[in-house]
Amino acid sequence: MEEKILLVEDEENIRKFTRINLEREGFTVIEAETGELGVELAQSENPLVVILDIMLPGIDGYEVCRILREKVPNIGIIMLTAKTQENDKILGLERGADDYLSKPFNPKELVLRIKSLIRRLEKPVKNTNVITHGPYQLDLYSKAFKKDGVYIELTPTELSIITLFMKNPGRAFTRNELLDLNWGEEFVGDTKIVDVNIRRLRSKIEDNPGKPKYLETVWGTGYRWKKD
Structure with missing residues (x-):
């Protein structure tokens, strides 16, 4: 490309x-x-x-x-x-x-x-896995994210974050870990960029963004994707 x-x-x-x-x-x-x-x-x-x-x-x-x-x-x-x-x-x-x-x-x-x-x-070339969790479905190859079968438009950064969470359900990530894993270790900036993207993601995928059911806050740590 x-x-x-x-x-x-x-x-x-x-x-x-x-x-x-x-x-x-x-x-x-x-x-x-x-x-x-x-x-x-x-x-x-x-x-x-x-x-x-x-x-x-x-x-x-x-x-x-x-x-x-x-x-x-x-x-x-x-x-x-x-x-x-x-x-x-x-x-x-x-x-x-x-x-x-x-x-x-x-x-x-x-x-x-x-x-x-x-x-x-960039799209992965060989990984064709589809992750399904609750009402959500994430196609890692086509980078398509759906809720109840309805496609939800995500920015590249939002998609990167949701992919990390859905691949690691139940794991709590600190804001600094999310910065390193999604923006890169060379990123020079503060962790508020993480909070803004999490808030934006919740507004798109949660039924009640104020009381998120899946994208949870871990107080004193960061965020995690709810594990079944």
């Missing part, structure tokens, strides 16, 4: 700097300077990952992220922001981003984030 990256950024110098560094790593880079063009290219060019700035002319990065999750649910999204407020990062994750990086950023760190996300996007 061609590792094509869509860079949605309105500042030309940042686009040029980022493109040069990504191309050095062998990525094919497509550029968009507005959110509207980014949405269009994400659908026509089929990039693997979108690097998405929050502050854009026209529709902002939050809205672009929301639209992409509806129209291209399997695409990887990393949001860029010059803002330091925690709420801005959390809002991006809640809109469906897989990861975030604050400006100014080290291009090597961006490359590591992209490669980590691509690993979560």
Whole structure:
């Protein structure tokens, strides 16, 4: 699969700097300077990952992220922001981003984030197992997740997390373990990204997200998937 990256950024110098560094790593880079063009290219060019700035002319990065999750649910999204407020990062994750990086950023760190996300996007070649638990069914090959036979759209990161849980029912994972296993040991960030993704997952798969039946909190530790 061609590792094509869509860079949605309105500042030309940042686009040029980022493109040069990504191309050095062998990525094919497509550029968009507005959110509207980014949405269009994400659908026509089929990039693997979108690097998405929050502050854009026209529709902002939050809205672009929301639209992409509806129209291209399997695409990887990393949001860029010059803002330091925690709420801005959390809002991006809640809109469906897989990861975030604050400006100014080290291009090597961006490359590591992209490669980590691509690993979560890749399909296994030989594993055709299907895991069934309660009303849920997870096809590890096609990466299809269903509840009561109805397909549920999950982001690549959500799918990575649910796969880890369903493969290890009853095991409690700490937030740091979930960071290492899903984002990679090279990830530089705090554990709130885990909590946001868990909250987002519960809203999609649990009958009552406020009182989860399957994706349980283990107080003082982290989270686990309920074991029969």
